[in-house]
Amino acid sequence: MSEKIKITLPDGSERQYDRGVTAMDIAKDISEGLARNVLSAKVNGEVRDALRGIDKDARLELLTWNNEEGKATMWHSSAHLMAEALEALYPGVKFGIGPAIESGFYYDVDFGDQQFDSENLKQLEDKMLELARQKNEYLRKEVSKTDALAYFQEKGDEYKLELIDELEDGTITFYTQGNFTDLCKGPHIPNTGFIKAAKILSVAGAYWRGDESKKQLTRLYGITFPKQKELNEHLEMLEEAKKRDHRKIGQELDLFTFSQKVGKGLPLWLPKGAILRERLENFLKKAQVKAGYDQVVSPHIGGKELYVTSGHYAKYGEDSFQPIRTPAEDEEFLLKPMNCPHHCEIYKSRPRSYKELPIRYAEFGTVYRYEQSGELHGLTRVRGFTQDDAHIFCRPDQVKEEFAKVIDLILYVFKALGFADFTTQVSLRDPDNPGKYIGKDEDWERAEAAIQEVANEKGLKTVVETGEAAFYGPKLDFMVKDALKRSWQLGTIQVDYSLPERFELEYTGSDNLKHRPVMIHRAPFGSLERFVAILIENTAGNFPLWLAPEQMSILPISEKYHDYAKEVFLLLQQKDIRGQVDERDEKIGKKIRDAEVKKIPFMLIVGEKECEERTVSVRAHGHGDQGSMSLNGFVDHFQGLVDELLK
RNA sequence: GCCUCCUUAGCUCAGUUGGCCAGAGCAGCGCACUUGUAAUGCGCGGGUCGUUGGUUCGAAUCCGACAGGAGGCUCCA
Structure with missing residues (x-):
């Protein structure tokens, strides 16, 4: 069998190998270093074991820790490793499912009569690493359905039996590493030795198959890394995320609170939080007026x-x-x-001509939705929230231009708020299932093409997801990455063919016939509540200067300088610079400390020298003493910084 | 909604196997100090230990119910 096959690598180069060559062989052929890092391989678009033979011409991509798919392979294999460790420590445990997730993996476990509590985590981690050091290979084996059932019958694992029952004979595979065999379609990393660091992160209950009526299993979440250092960094990041939790910072900075009497999921905005909201609203309103929106109220x-x-x-x-x-x-x-139904009725308040389209109605509309109590979470999941909503009613031929304008607006918003790292997702309809969607084929085609063209023209990093569109229209979503590389879905732009239909919206065309407008929903922030939460976690409470609830605090050295401090305050107030005079009977060190803790961007210290020279001594949050400035000098400096972000 | 865990002063937390009037730091209030770049000192007030039943001679501590909070409830072998 020395027949040759052709392997095409991602850079376009081609190589000849014997039939049955493995991705690992090819990696070794390229370089030993690469071979040490290969976790799995993508063969003609399918992710497979690096040790599995390739029997025909193929495009090959070697997957390492630097690919998402490579990571997923490693984490899925780690779930198996954890299961092996569990079986060694708790003989007789049964397993549900154990997939890789966005950040690590989990396995659902039925401990039966045995107790597992969080004190045993360390022991489990140690066992995993002990097994990892054995460098056991993950061996793939095709099994018949009968044999598969027999194996788990013997083991008494009813969960696996249920899973196998739903599988088709001839497609079933087992993987074995060390003493552990699991039903699994793979793929897996070559051997357990790639796993050098492991951490079990949390223990939680989870219903078998997510069904409340079924038994609750213990779900163990974990994560592994090829280097101890990376695990340490990951744990530090989790620590940092805790410090940045918007619920914690919201309380520390007096932004919002909750009250049992008002009700759960119903945030109360404190004065400083209200300033933040108001600033965000005014900022967007101003940008929207420029972009031709009309404000409405419902x-x-x-x-x-x-x-x-x-x-x-x-x-x-x-x-x-x-x-x-x-x-x-x-x-x-x-x-x-x-808010959309109300806006439709506003549109319908009189007959419309093609000449007045597009019509853009914007409203900061507060909406109420019942969320299950277990779903509520800080400001990100609430029962009453305010959308920065707007609906654009336009002709089908205007969709592209309107989309472009909305994208510009969203990009402007992101820049002003410091979200530099973002991607977008275009959601298109499923071509195999056209009956699912409302609206004319030609309109869909035009809109879908328009969205993709505009996204390209704007140079957006875009992922296209076919079949992800809503039944009423295609959409474009913006996902931002925060300072900790966590992904959040923010702005969204959605085309809607359904509501114009349901509300029988019309306009008179140049042909004097009635036509149906297209509606575009869009919200750059999504909801103010959620947005503020994300902003807090992204900035750790160090808001952009123009947004900070308190932009400066004037700190007199002693009571003698209170009059001058008030004079400075009034002058700055006229220049629309927010803040206060710290008139407390405290030493300057204390006043500075408190202002630093409250993350106030500028501290203006005034004492004898400043009073005489009519200056302020400027201290910037986190950056220390900036030297003294004349009053106008400070105002210019301040406004320069604000303009930089908002231009 | 369901499962697990949590709830002690405005905030962060102590409170040993159920046992004298429940503690600390910060914040607050009062007094003194009149201060130069991250906490001046002294004093005072503040809690029906989430609520509510029960067990007990005795409960912050043990048990039940309720409320609120945290994590989780297919990201499919």
Whole structure:
């Protein structure tokens, strides 16, 4: 069998190998160093074991720790390693599923009568590393369904039996490393020796197959790395994430609070948090006016029929906050879960001509949605929140231009708020399932093409996801990475063919016939609550200067300089610079410390020298003494910094 | 909603196997000090130990219910 096959590498180069060559052989052929890092391989687009033979011409990509897929392979293999360690420590445990996840892996375990508690984590980690050092290979084996069932019957693992039951004979594979064999489609890393560091992160309950009626298993979350150093860095990052938790910083900086009496999931904004919100709103309003939006206002409740028409009643009605009834007329109103139906009615308030399109209605609309109590989380998951909502009603031929304009607006917002690292996702319809979608084929085609063209023209880093579109239209989502490389979904732009249909929206065209407009929903922030939470976690509470609730604090050295301090305060107030005079009877060191802890960007120290020279001694948060400046000098410096971000 | 864990002063936390009037630091209030780049000193007030039943001679501590919070509840072998 010395037949040759052709292997094409990602750089386009081609090499000849004997049939049955493995990705690992090829890696070794390229360089030993590469071979030491190969975790798995992508063969003609399919991720496979690096040790599995290739039997026909193929495109080959070697996957290492630097690829997401390589990491996933390693983590999935780590789940097996953890299972092996568990089986060694707790004979007779049964296993559910154990996949790799975005950051690590988990395995669902049924400990039966045995106890597992968090004190045993270290022991488990040590066992994993002990087994890893044995460098056991992950061996793949195809098994018949009968044999597979027999194996787990023998083992008494009803979960695996249930899984196998749903699989087709002839497609079933087992993987074995060391003393542990698991049902698994793979792929896996070559051997356990690649795993050099392991940490079990948390223990949680999880229903078998996510079904409340089924047994609850113990889910162990873990993560592994090829180097101890990387694990340490990861743990430091988790620590840092805890410090940046918006719930903690929100309390420390007096931004928001919750009250049992008001109700869970219903945030109360404290004065400083309210300034933050207001600044964000004004900032966006100003940008939207420039971009041709009209501000509208709609009430917090709406007649039930409104939402029946829009289709939201079906989605939010039954399992949601129940309708409010008027006592005399017995009319029903719903707390509004969405602003769009109201905006549709505004559009319908009079006949529209093609000449006035696009119409762009913007509103900071507060909406209420019932979230299950277990889903609530700080400001990111709440029951009442304010969307920076807007709806653009346009002609089908205007979709592209409107999309481009919205993208510009979102990019401007991201820049002003310091989100430099982001990607976008275009969601298109599933071509195999056209019946699922509402709207004309030609409109979809035009809109989908337009979105992709604009995204390219704007140079966005874009992933295209086919089949991810909503039934009512394609969309573009923005995902930002925060300072800790965590990904958050923020802005979204969605085309909607459904609501114009449901509300029978129309405009008169140049042909004097009635046409249906296209609606575009968009929200750069998503919701103010969620956005503030992300902003807090991204900046650790060190907000951009223009947003900071307190931009400066004037710190008099002693009581003697209070008058001068107040004079400075009034002058800065006129220049729209927010802050306060720290008139407390404290030493300057204490005042500085408190201002630093509150993350106030500028501290202006005034004593005898400043008073005489009519200057301020400037200290910048986190950067120490900046020397003294004249009053106008400081104002110019300050405004220069703000303009830099907002231009 | 369900599972696990948590709830002691405004905040962060002590409180040993259930046993004298429940403690500390910070914050607050009062007094003294009149201060030069990350905490001046002294004093004072503040808690029905989440709520509510129970066990006990005796409960912050043990058990139950409820409320609130945290983590999790397919990212599919």
